[in-house]
Amino acid sequence: xxxxxxxxxxxxxxxxxxxxxxxxxxxxxxxxxxxxxxxxxxxxxxxxxxxxxxxxxxxxxxxxxxxxxxxxxxxxxxxxxxxxxxxxxxxxxxxxxxxxxxxxxxxxxxxxxxxxxxxxxxxxxxxxxxxxxxxxxxxxxxxxxxxxxxxxxxxxxxxxxxxxxxxxxxxxxxxxxxxxxxxxxxxxxxxxxxxxxxxxxxxxxxxxxxxxxxxxxxxxxxxxxxxxxxxxxxxxxxxxxxxxxxxxxxxxxxxxxxxxxxxxxxxxxxxxxxxxxxxxxxxxxxxxxxxxxxxxxxxxxxxxxxxxxxxxxxxxxxxxxxxxxxxxxxxxxxxxxxxxxxxxxxxxxxxxxxxxxxxxxxxxxxxxxxxxxxxxxxxxxxxxxxxxxxxxxxxxxxxxxxxxxxxxxxxxxxxxxxxxxxxxxxxxxxxxxxxxxxxxxxxxxxxxxxxxxxxxxxxxxxxxxxxxxxxxxxxxxxxxxxxxxxxxxxxxxx
Numbered sequence: 001x002x003x004x005x006x007x008x009x010x011x012x013x014x015x016x017x018x019x020x021x022x023x024x025x026x027x028x029x030x031x032x033x034x035x036x037x038x039x040x041x042x043x044x045x046x047x048x049x050x051x052x053x054x055x056x057x058x059x060x061x062x063x064x065x066x067x068x069x070x071x072x073x074x075x076x077x078x079x080x081x082x083x084x085x086x087x088x089x090x091x092x093x094x095x096x097x098x099x100x101x102x103x104x105x106x107x108x109x110x111x112x113x114x115x116x117x118x119x120x121x122x123x124x125x126x127x128x129x130x131x132x133x134x135x136x137x138x139x140x141x142x143x144x145x146x147x148x149x150x151x152x153x154x155x156x157x158x159x160x161x162x163x164x165x166x167x168x169x170x171x172x173x174x175x176x177x178x179x180x181x182x183x184x185x186x187x188x189x190x191x192x193x194x195x196x197x198x199x200x201x202x203x204x205x206x207x208x209x210x211x212x213x214x215x216x217x218x219x220x221x222x223x224x225x226x227x228x229x230x231x232x233x234x235x236x237x238x239x240x241x242x243x244x245x246x247x248x249x250x251x252x253x254x255x256x257x258x259x260x261x262x263x264x265x266x267x268x269x270x271x272x273x274x275x276x277x278x279x280x281x282x283x284x285x286x287x288x289x290x291x292x293x294x295x296x297x298x299x300x301x302x303x304x305x306x307x308x309x310x311x312x313x314x315x316x317x318x319x320x321x322x323x324x325x326x327x328x329x330x331x332x333x334x335x336x337x338x339x340x341x342x343x344x345x346x347x348x349x350x351x352x353x354x355x356x357x358x359x360x361x362x363x364x365x366x367x368x369x370x371x372x373x374x375x376x377x378x379x380x381x382x383x384x385x386x387x388x389x390x391x392x393x394x395x396x397x398x399x400x401x402x403x404x405x406x407x408x409x410x411x412x413x414x415x416x417x418x419x420x421x422x423x424x425x426x427x428x429x430x431x432x433x434x435x436x437x438x439x440x441x442x443x444x445x446x447x448x449x450x451x452x453x454x455x456x457x458x459x460x461x462x463x464x465x466x467x468x469x470x471x472x473x474x475x476x477x478x479x480x481x482x483x484x485x486x487x488x489x490x491x492x493x494x
Contacts, residue, residue, distance in 0.1 A: 046076035053077045057478045058368045058398070065399045072385045077478070078225050080110070083387045084369065086396040091430045093381055094371050094395060095437040099126040102373035104440055107392060110374060113223040114301060116235040117216035119245060121297040125376055133290075134298050137282035138443040141193055144276060145450050146346075152189050152454045153342040155200070159185045160463070164491055171492075175468065178318070178489035182455075183311040187213065189451050190310070193444075194303040196255045196277045205251050212244035213304050252279065252296045259283040278302065302444065310448045312366045315483040316474070317452055318459065320360040320413070322467050322489070327415055331356065332460050339461065347453035355418040357425050357452060361434060362401045363413050368479040369394035370433050394479070395433055406431055425449045464492045 053060055053075060061084060064073045070087040085094070094102065103126045108114070114121040141148075163181050164174040187209060192200035199205045219238045223231045239245070259280045279299045286295055321328065334352050339345055347353065373393050380386045387393045402410040407417065423432060426449045428441040435442045459465065467473075468488040474481045 046081070047078075050076040050078045054478060055476060058365075058476045058481065061368045061396065061398055061479065065396060070399075072381070074391070080374075081388075081391045082369075083385075083391060083393040084396045085381070085385075085393060086399045088430045089383070090381060091371070091395055091433060091437070094373065094393070095439055097373070097379065101375070101377055101379050102387075102393060103376050104373055106374035106376060107372040108301075110224065111372075112220045112301070112305060113231060113235075114297070116223065116231060117219055117239070117245070118297045118300050119242070119249060119293065121294075121301070123301075133282060133286055134278075134302055135443045136285065137278040137299075138194075138302060138447075140281040141276060141278040142443070142446045145446060148193060148447070149345070149450055149454060150343040151192055151197070151200075152451050153345075153458060155185055155188045155192070156455055156458045159188070160459075160491070164493075168492075169490075173466075173490040173492045176489045176491050177485070178487055179311070179315050179483040179485050182315045182318070182483075183307060184210075185455070186307050186311045186314060186451070190303055190306055190447075192277070193447050194278045194299055195252055196279065199251050199255065202251070205248065208244050208247040209304075212248050213307060215239050215244060216304060217308070249293075249296050249300070252299060253292060255279060256283050256292055256295055306444055306448075309366065310444075310451070312481065312483055313361065313448060314452045314455055315487075316364050316366065316481075317357055317360045317456060318489075319467065319473055319483075319487070320363075321356070321456065321460070322465050323470055324413060324415070325466075327356065328460065331456070335457050335461055339457065342454075342458070345454075345457065347450070347457060350453070350457075351419055352415070353453060353456060354425055356415040357449075357456075358418045358423060359413060359415045361425070362407065362410075364474075364481055365398040365401050366481050367434075368396070368398040368481075370397045371395035371436055397433055400431070400433060425452075462494060464494055466490045 049060075054077070057075075057077075060075055064075060064084070065086065067073075068086075072083055072085045072090065074081050074083040076082075085091075099105070105123055106125045109123050109125070112118075114123045159181060163176045166174055168174050184206070188200050188206060191206070191209065215238055219235050222234045222238065226234055255277075256279065260283060279295070282295055282299060290298075321331070330352055334350050338347075338349050371394060375387045375389050375391050375393065377389050378386055379393070400406065404410055426435070426445045428435045428438050428445075435445045466489075468490060473484055473487055475484055476482070
């Protein structure tokens with residue numbers, strides 16, 4: 001019957017709508033194809049709640065947290081059940097868990113479908129020392145953040161100037177599609193940091209990178225909703241012949257060739273290159289077994305998905321500033337005290353800015369969870385709670401950030417609460433688990449922190465701004481809070 005109905009539908013609708021129907025049918029069939037440890041009957045009962053999790057996941061987690069306290073609980077999603085843990089002991093056990101038991105990279109594979117969006121990249125279910133080459137490349141570039149920082153300011157200035165060139169209103173303000181502007185700045189900054197300056201300065205590359213990013217992330221999300229056997233079809237329907245990815249990888253390949261040639265001429269030349277990218281460090285220090293394609297795939301997996309979280313953080317910090325306008329004078333006074341010029345500014349010397357950013361992150365919990373792990377075998381915590389093989393376990397970040405024992409009156413936005421806490425935006429600990437666990441913390445957090453601080457400094461120093469509206473600024477998807485693309489910021493040069 002389903003086949004007959006589908007055939008009749010296809011006879012009546014266009015190719016574009018046919019593709020939509022195919023994807024919709026696959027999404028509806030996906031839960032029944034993933035019996036897992038809960039069996040067919042369990043999956044049938046989970047289907048409505050699993051789909052509700054897509055649009056109400058944050059609320060479902062919050063409600064379950066209120067019911068269970070620090071005890072573990074689980075919720076269904078369309079393809080996998082997620083177990084949420086909230087206690088400090090759970091966090092420590094997640095930190096110590098062997099990657100062949102609870103795997104970050106298996107979770108990443110399921111989230112991103114790297115084979116499909118990174119040109120046939122085979123990511124193992126569990127990675128140990130093998131993945132350290134990428135981390136070292138990012139850390140090596142991070143050491144040079146003081147050299148990248150002025151270029152972040154340049155990117156911010158260029159993109160804002162371009163966005164505010166449109167016709168001004170009578171009061172001198174220009175209306176800007178702010179989330180898109182932020183994402184473009186993040187994309188260019190990450191391109192500079194991960195790939196290189198030439199790619200960052202190329203309008204053609206950035207345009208192709210936008211198209212690649214959007215299609216790749218859409219493909220990855222659809223693959224999380226559809227049966228495994230359909231993923232190649234999904235990828236083809238969304239990405240076609242992958243021309244945008246191929247262009248971006250071609251540019252990265254040219255960069256790799258350049259780095260190899262420079263290293264042959266002068267083996268220590270990387271130490272003389274102030275703006276050496278993560279890809280350059282990876283090229284000069286990668287394992288002999290890695291091909292050029294492997295290098296580019298590894299760099300791409302660090303580059304492209306990072307634009308999502310980084311742009312969410314930056315967008316919401318800026319929106320919080322102009323929602324809580326009463327704190328702008330204090331922020332500007334601190335900036336004036338430390339700013340001589342953008343090239344030499346050290347934003348780490350601004351404690352109130354740091355505290356404001358931390359509070360923005362705490363109140364939003366852009367991701368309701370952190371420490372994402374997929375169980376490669378049954379995993380039992382010391383208190384007896386078991387995560388079955390095939391399920392996920394995540395740390396309940398939202399519960400930690402709203403714990404009154406850690407943050408009194410957690411529902412109140414108080415940017416002063418962290419001033420004397422000693423806490424830093426980039427910290428990784430059981431009380432600040434936003435970036436993961438100490439042994440597998442996000443290596444790009446330092447770059448994100450520097451960019452966001454530079455963005456705040458530049459915007460407050462150079463512009464007066466106001467939000468066109470102060471409601472419906474974000475929407476929920478799964479565990480995430482996503483900036484609403486309809487948000488508009490009014491900007492006027494000071």
